Ligand SMILES: C[C@](O)(CO)[C@H](O)COP(=O)(O)OP(=O)(O)OC[C@H]1O[C@@H](n2ccc(N)nc2=O)[C@H](O)[C@@H]1O
């Protein structure tokens with residue numbers, strides 16, 4: 525089908541586009557000192573895991589968004605904005621702006637990623653909307669928005685958004701947006717314990733700064749963990765479990781003390797690694813294999829330390845058109 529020419533959106537020929545996008549877990553979250561711009565320099569080793577949101581974009585007379593929980597997903601969607609604050613809506617506006625078209629699109633979001641849970645659900649939806657709207661409005665014969673352009677737009681929306689486009693495993697430097705993909709030598713099996721109510725990412729970073737200031741020590745510059753990289757390359761779950769770190773964990777636990785019991789319970793039940801995911805409050809537990817993950821998930825659910833318990837594996841690809 526021919527492109528419609530300047531000002532005529534490609535959407536004229538496309539009825540809808542659905543993009544599937546994964547959650548992330550941070551294998552290493554090394555947090556450097558507070559920068560002048562309010563962000564922290566990071567060594568952020570991301571892994572995309574098989575908990576997926578879906579965003580369907582369809583041409584419309586206006587810009588609109590709907591949000592629902594995915595079937596079988598126990599996601600509380602109450603905290604997700606259904607106006608211009610939704611990150612997917614902001615992404616659609618950004619794409620339209622760059623392509624010089626009007627953002628006439630309806631976005632239907634189906635969420636399986638916990639909201640404000642430290643698994644980058646909002647960022648994932650933003651990445652999905654970038655891909656979907658570019659597919660609707662860009663010229664397929666001569667796209668203006670290639671992957672590099674989408675990564676740059678993603679970084680304008682949030683530090684975690686570029687990774688949701690890439691998926692797999694990647695090291696994020698700067699705010700976490702400067703990505704280098706890292707090959708992984710196998711698939712890792714995870715159990716995630718969600719919590720009732722989210723944690724605010726800025727509040728967790730601020731608490732991290734406060735705790736560090738109270739200790740009175742200078743914040744060391746974070747460095748990539750060689751043990752973690754070797755474990756990833758080898759696909760060695762046991763070594764990976766021992767190498768997982770999250771500099772935000774003490775702050776997340778300070779703000780939500782019950783997380784300590786959740787992390788400890790998972791470790792006591794035999795997880796190879798146990799930590800708060802990103803800014804929390806979701807906790808992540810690494811299992812040896814799929815069967816171990818099933819056993820661990822059942823034991824964690826029985827221990828009653830989480831709102832819900834879900835299993836996922838990774839790495840998986842980033843935002844993908846279905
Ligand atoms: C905790 C992580 O999820 C780990 O991947 C990310 O660092 C957070 O990424 P995000 O949610 O995309 O965060 P952004 O929307 O970019 O920033 C929200 C707020 O988090 C804090 N923030 C974020 C990233 C960063 N490198 N340093 C920060 O201090 C800042 O207060 C910022 O205003």
Ligand SMILES: Nc1ncnc2c1ncn2[C@@H]1O[C@H](COP(=O)(O)OP(=O)(O)OP(=O)(O)O)[C@@H](O)[C@H]1O
Pocket residue numbers: 603604605609610611612633638639640641642643644645646647649650684722723725802803804
């Ligand atoms: N599409 C969206 N899905 C979820 N939250 C959204 C969305 N758009 C905007 N938000 C807002 O962003 C806040 C953080 O949500 P999100 O699920 O991205 O948190 P998170 O997983 O902790 O993020 P991160 O791991 O990137 O710090 C929510 O409380 C909500 O107000």
